[in-house]
Amino acid sequence: MTQQQQQQQQQQYGYAPNNYGQPPFGGFINDPAAQMSLQMGKTAVAAGQEYMEQNFNRYVNVSAMKHYFNVSNAYVVNKLFIVLFPWRHRPWSRQQQPMATSAQSAPMFLPPREDINSPDMYIPVMAFVTYILLSTLLAGLQGAFRPELLGLTATNAFAVVIIELLLLKLGTYLLNISNESQWLDLVAYSGYKFVAVIFTIALAAITTGAKGTGGYVGWSVFAYTYLANAFFLLRSLKYVILPDTASGAHNPIARSQRTKRTYFLFVYSYVIQLAFMWWLSSL
Known part of the structure; x- marks a missing residue:
């Protein structure tokens, strides 16, 4: 097979030859079979992720848990001080979120980052x-x-x-x-x-x-x-x-x-x- 015929065949599959006469990595990406395999892999990962989230959420409310990990460095330092020296801390009441109602699934109070009296995990x-x-x-x-x-x-x-x-x-x-x-x-x-x-x-x-x-x-x-x-x-x-x-x-x-x-x-x-x-x- 002549060099011209090789180039025509390589262009037909969507890649150009490199210095060694072999298709570069981009040719694999453009290959239809590779694209199909990549798409099947993405679909499998997405399906597994969705399955894990559905089963994990059955036992743990992830959105509610995020509320308790929403902290800042200043909150952590001040909270540790309050836990060890709580005697003169005032006030102890927590701050509610604006327009919060008891029918909401999310916590009605501000997260720890915004309220020192809010509990965190x-x-x-x-x-x-x-x-x-x-x-x-x-x-x-x-x-x-x-x-x-x-x-x-x-x-x-x-x-x-x-x-x-x-x-x-x-x-x-x-x-x-x-x-x-x-x-x-x-x-x-x-x-x-x-x-x-x-x-x-x-x-x-x-x-x-x-x-x-x-x-x-x-x-x-x-x-x-x-x-x-x-x-x-x-x-x-x-x-x-x-x-x-x-x-x-x-x-x-x-x-x-x-x-x-x-x-x-x-x-x-x-x-x-x-x-x-x-x-x-x-x-």
Whole structure:
């Protein structure tokens, strides 16, 4: 076959020869079979993505979860300060979105980026991971590190989270809390204890030479962080569990139900958190 015939054949398939007499990469893109394969691949990926989103959304409201991760650097710093030093913070009320109604599927309150009193899930998730890594690090400094310790610490922390979520689910059922936004608020607030626990074990390690939280200093720090966390939850959860009709709540609470919710708020903030924080801090 002459060179002229080769060029004509190459032009017929939509590519020009290179210096080696072979079609360049662009010829593969223009090939009908390659284009069909590429289109089939895109269709398969899109179908898989749609399937995953549909099944994931069946259990998790992605649009609602985005609200709790909408944070800024300033919010994270200020929120950490409030969690550890909540005594003089004012006010505790949350800001509602303009033209918000109870019929909306999205949260009625401003996201954390715009309201310091809004709960978030970014800090709890980061604190959860930091707790696991810090606990393992301190064990290594004490000479007690072993390969399976990381998994054991993670399992211990996960057990606390799962048990607390089950208790919250039971509590919302008994208290007739069916609003998804209120449930997610409770889940977000449940994770702030890890911030207090990290502060406890880190400060105790500094003052005791990484010998754990035992001793006068360690348990004194634990007592402070426990009371700070309990006070923070008591003031923050009041607007979740006991919404005030004067502040724009849409569903007034009966007197008997309000009494039950008050008891739950106290027990959850002081009794349940004491048990979980002691569990997590006992290294």
